[in-house]
Amino acid sequence: MFTKTSSFQTTQAGKLYLVPTPIGNLSDMTPRAIETLQKVDLIAAEDTRNTARLLAHFEVSTPQISFHEHNTQMRIPKLLEKLQAGHSIAQVSDAGMPSISDPGKELVAACVQAQIPVIPLPGPNAALTALIASGLAPQPFLFYGFLPPKPKDQVKQLEELNYQKCTMIFYEAPHRIGRTLASMVQVFGAERQVVLCRELTKKYEEFLRGSLGEVQEWAQNETIRGEFVVLVEGNANPPQIQDSGLDLTLPYANQVEAVIATGISSKEAIKEVAKLNQVKKQVVYRAYHHLDEEED
Incomplete structure (x- = not known):
């Protein structure tokens, strides 16, 4: 079904604003983002406690409602009802852009289906922030997000990604980074170049660059803290399927x-x-x- 919505259209329905929040440094909050949070009727927040601290810092008194991965289906009908009644809602995650490895996409899809305007604001994003400073090829790139937590599932997924020639971007938690690097060494090889970025935009922002083997060795001898963005260079010589000799008469x-x-x-x-x-x-x-x- 073809649809068309715009931020300036006259409608009785409200608008859904997607508002990025700082990934570390509060100074990265834009004036437009603050103004939007002040003027909407309700803020749908991934964690109302975290967002409350942000709102207090910028003196925003707009009421909140929780909207996270465990209550998405329950919340969407209520939020749609408010939007269709003319209320405007800002959706925020704990850090960065809604929907990028965070809640958001389900509400956006529901609004699109209901032809409610969805207005995205530009702002902080850990993946792109890391990419432009990584030293790896910035384009094309593939953003994957979080790999499966189990090593067996990680290896299976990485085997499929081993055909990618572009820079690949992953997110990883500190307690899993060692296992993830081990899986990458197993599939991509120890010589593939990688960049680890942690504490982006914060006081102790750090970039670790080297081969997967070198970075894995670092992780084995380090007390790991901070959320990571992991950037892996693409495969310059991906495996080729040699089908010329394949006997198509075989089962x-x-x-x-x-x-x-x-x-x-x-x-x-x-x-x-x-x-x-x-x-x-x-x-x-x-x-x-x-x-x-x-x-x-």
């Missing part, structure tokens, strides 16, 4: 195994075999995992 499962033997993940191998045989990916997937046999 799909055998073809997948042959492609995997060239160093490709099973997911990518299934995709490639489906492409070469001009069949749906699900057909090859079921054949490789013997799902059709289990139903017989």
